[in-house]
Amino acid sequence: MIAVLGLVIGVVIGLLVAPDVPDWAQPYLPIAVVAALDAVFGALRAFLDGIFDDKVFVVSFISNVLIAALIVYLGDQLGVGSQLSTGVVVVLGIRIFTNMAAIRRHVFRA
């Protein structure tokens, strides 16, 4: 519940401040969001499993975002940016779905 609250507050702040994203960062922002989503869902699952660790979470959150952006950046330099973005989204998407399934089992016992 408290995580949802944080999410809502973050969205509100983002909408209110609405900073201009510089041009060079625009292709990486959506990938960074997906990577962050993956880290948060992983954390939520670990939390429900009872093995949550804040240090692991912070490190995985930051490294996820950075590595995802780095891969897309590398892809852009090599001319395969859109394909690599797709790859990153697929891998992270599968992870998110699997973690969501575990979270669902915890919450609904089903």
Next chain:
Amino acid sequence: MSLLNNLMAHPLDDGYAVAARTRPKQDKPARTRHRAMLVAATLVLGFLLAVATSQNYRSAPEAEKQRKELITRINQADNRLSTMRTRQAQLADEVRRLQASGLSNTSSGAALQQQLDTLELQTGAIAVTGPGIKAVVDDAKDADKEGRLLDVDLQQLVNGLWTAGAEAISVNGHRLTSMTAIRGAGSAITVDYSSLTPPYTVHAIGDNTTMPARFAQSSGGQWVQYLVSNFDVRMTITTEESLLVPADATIALRYAKVSGPR
């Protein structure tokens, strides 16, 4: 498939399990700190989400705005071009009038003026009126690729009209002279380097009793007729008692000179 299996089986960072194994058993207050951390992370996530989404929504109308701006600028430039053309035509008229008044004083001048009049009529330097035919051609109604008129179709049509005895031709108000090009540029047809939009109205001055039949027999006329019957291109030809074909005000020779004494 082992990659996918691995992905499905271990979606969680291994760090959590390792940290859980090595962690001492008795730190209960860590739970509030964990919650704070989760809130901070979701806050950042929400912020990123909102920024990315709003950016996405904002850049769409931005592109639309730029497009509109470009269209306005093109229209402005077009308007400016047409006002300048009009002014140029006025000035050319004035020059011609002054020239005529200057030449009419002497008999040799009058002869020269007569020669000038004939030449201007033939080269398209002045506007002419007379009987003739008006041909309006347009793309097929469902303007897919096959039913679209190309530059070569317009060229054939005009050539057919010349063959049929036309003495002066204009396409959408552009006088055709010996230096006028009918060309395709992208999906538009340009005449005298200005792009036209269909329908194309072709005025041809000549003998309006024989021209329609002669046009129909010419190879250009047959070309267009073939398009009409096979690709649903629309064409209407009407005979007119009085047509105006404007002057090509920009006609000028920049490099060619008279060779030797006349």
